[in-house]
Amino acid sequence: MISITTSNMNGIRAAKRKGLYEWARKTTPNIWCMQEVRAPQAEIDPIVSDLSMEYEQAQAVPSAFDVKSTNEVCRIKGRAGVALLTDLQVVNQRYGLKDLHEDVDSGRWIENDVITPSGKEITVVCVYVHAGNTDDDEKMKQKFRFLDTMLIRLGELQEEAANGGKQAVICGDFNIAHTPLDIKNAKANETHAGFLPEERVYVDRWINEYDFVDVMRSLAGDIQGPYTWWSQRGKAFDNNVGWRIDYQFATPELAATAQEFVIDKAPSYDARWSDHAPLTITYNI
Numbered sequence: 549m550i551s552i553t554t555s556n557m558n559g560i561r562a563a564k565r566k567g568l569y570e571w572a573r574k575t576t577p578n579i580w581c582m583q584e585v586r587a588p589q590a591e592i593d594p595i596v597s598d599l600s601m602e603y604e605q606a607q608a609v610p611s612a613f614d615v616k617s618t619n620e621v622c623r624i625k626g627r628a629g630v631a632l633l634t635d636l637q638v639v640n641q642r643y644g645l646k647d648l649h650e651d652v653d654s655g656r657w658i659e660n661d662v663i664t665p666s667g668k669e670i671t672v673v674c675v676y677v678h679a680g681n682t683d684d685d686e687k688m689k690q691k692f693r694f695l696d697t698m699l700i701r702l703g704e705l706q707e708e709a710a711n712g713g714k715q716a717v718i719c720g721d722f723n724i725a726h727t728p729l730d731i732k733n734a735k736a737n738e739t740h741a742g743f744l745p746e747e748r749v750y751v752d753r754w755i756n757e758y759d760f761v762d763v764m765r766s767l768a769g770d771i772q773g774p775y776t777w778w779s780q781r782g783k784a785f786d787n788n789v790g791w792r793i794d795y796q797f798a799t800p801e802l803a804a805t806a807q808e809f810v811i812d813k814a815p816s817y818d819a820r821w822s823d824h825a826p827l828t829i830t831y832n833i
Contacts, residue, residue: 549807550636550664550833552672553577554719554794555826556777559586560595560631566821573602575812577828578635579662581674581719582619585629585655589621596633603635620644622655629655630720632674637663645697652678652690657701661714664833668715670802671705675720680741688741691723695750699758706758706799715802718760721777721794721824726751726762729772730792742793754797761803763796763829764811774811777824785817794827805831 553575557563560582572580585592600615616638619631640661644654656676663669675698678691705716724747728734737743754760768774775790784790798806809829814820 549830550579551577551828551830552579552581552717552719552796553826553828554581554583554674554721554796556583556676556721556794556822556824557585558822558824559584560629561587561591563821564595564598567819568821569598569602571812571821571826572599573606575826575828576603576606576635579660579672579719580633581672582631582633583629583674583676583721585619585621585631586626587621587629588625589619592619592621592629592631596631599633618643618658618660620655620658623651624654627652627655628676630658630674630676632658632660632672634660634662634672636665639663639669645694645701648694648697650690653694656694657698666833668833670833671708671714671716673705673716673718673720675718675722677720677722677724679723680747682739682741682744691741691747695747699750699753702754702758702760706760709799709801710759715799717763717796717798717802719796722751723793724748724751725791725793726765729765729770730775732773732775732789732791742791759800760797761800763798763803763806764792764809764827766803767806767809767829774813775825776811776827780823785820794824796827796829802831802833805833807832 622628642659680691681687725731776794778785778790813825
């Protein structure tokens with residue numbers, strides 16, 4: 549069994565102050581994909597080191613074995629940023645999407661090829677998709693440009709998996725609620741970024757054309773939610789008025805090994821260390 553977590557940090561320094569280390573010690577996923585790290589490298593490194601110590605203290609790995617980390621900082625200060633921690637063997641690391649060179653597209657895509665305990669090599673991607681804003685044409689152009697480029701890489705990963713190569717899992721905050729099951733107030737949000745029909749069709753394509761499986765949905769079935777993000781405004785968290793925008797999309801062979809999922813929603817608003825809840829899926833590889 550291996551566990552994979554994806555979690556939007558809403559700033560790793562803020563998460564540290566709000567209980568991130570305690571969560572890490574309790575959970576210790578084998579692979580942890582983080583988005584919106586939003587910190588310079590000099591401040592990420594000591595936090596990653598501290599998190600590695602939390603793993604060791606929880607005896608998730610032998611004390612002589614280091615937790616490996618990969619991260620990419622956004623070139624725009626205080627924006628985006630992705631990171632990946634794992635206690636598995638890492639054989640390759642890749643950064644960014646090909647042909648996306650603008651600063652605003654940095655800190656959004658990293659890949660690790662890892663070896664599972666059973667000896668299988670899989671590709672794990674950590675992604676943070678642009679949020680977009682319907683009041684800002686440039687931000688929507690950035691989002692669609694990123695999504696279009698993602699399609700090329702997803703096609704490559706799907707082809708490799710289909711031809712007997714590495715299976716893959718794409719983890720992250722995609723800033724798209726796929727169907728009305730994934731958002732509390734679907735009708736009211738049809739003209740808002742994150743639930744536009746032209747955004748949602750990308751998820752349709754990932755599933756129907758590229759054969760990626762929405763792993764949590766396949767495990768949960770056709771139920772409302774459960775959600776992974778709640779607005780900081782009003783009483784969205786208390787009333788569970790949320791969106792499901794954090795996903796793990798896996799190639800079919802890997803998706804078929806998924807056993808269970810947990811969305812680790814905090815017990816109360818003041819106990820949260822992010823406005824997102826971590827999504828952890830266990831795979832029997």
